[in-house]
Amino acid sequence: MDFFQFFLIFIVVDLILLFFIILYGKRKTFKSNEISFFRTHWEKIIQNNDNRQSLIEADKLLDLFLGKKGYIGSLGDKLKSFSRSYERIDNIWFAHKLRNKLVHEVGFYLKKSDFDKALKAYKEIFSFMGLFK
Numbered sequence: 001m002d003f004f005q006f007f008l009i010f011i012v013v014d015l016i017l018l019f020f021i022i023l024y025g026k027r028k029t030f031k032s033n034e035i036s037f038f039r040t041h042w043e044k045i046i047q048n049n050d051n052r053q054s055l056i057e058a059d060k061l062l063d064l065f066l067g068k069k070g071y072i073g074s075l076g077d078k079l080k081s082f083s084r085s086y087e088r089i090d091n092i093w094f095a096h097k098l099r100n101k102l103v104h105e106v107g108f109y110l111k112k113s114d115f116d117k118a119l120k121a122y123k124e125i126f127s128f129m130g131l132f133k
Contacts, residue, residue, distance in 0.1 A: 038065060038131055051115045052102055058122040059099040065129065086128060091121035
């Protein structure tokens with residue numbers, strides 16, 4: 001392989017890497033109306049008397065939030081990508097798995113203590129990401 005071929009391959013690889021950095025590396029900041037949207041939905045979640053529905057809605061809100069921030073895939077995929085920048089990711093995994101049990105297991109009983117722990121985890125991640133100041 002001569003120098004020209006090596007140089008050409010190097011340029012092509014660099015362009016591909018640059019494409020992925022631009023596509024996946026950019027994390028969006030929110031406008032005030034978008035923050036207001038998320039805060040309004042969060043308030044509805046915490047004011048809801050139906051713990052089961054609140055947990056499901058909090059999980060959906062997190063999925064939407066991470067998607068708007070530029071993370072792609074299922075919520076599980078987004079959490080895997082996000083885990084590199086968030087120390088308390090285990091708490092969110094607990095909350096997400098609890099939500100999955102809630103919607104997929106027949107007769108699943110949601111304990112109040114588990115619900116409280118999950119809701120706290122959602123609030124913490126939203127705070128970490130700047131939703132609450």
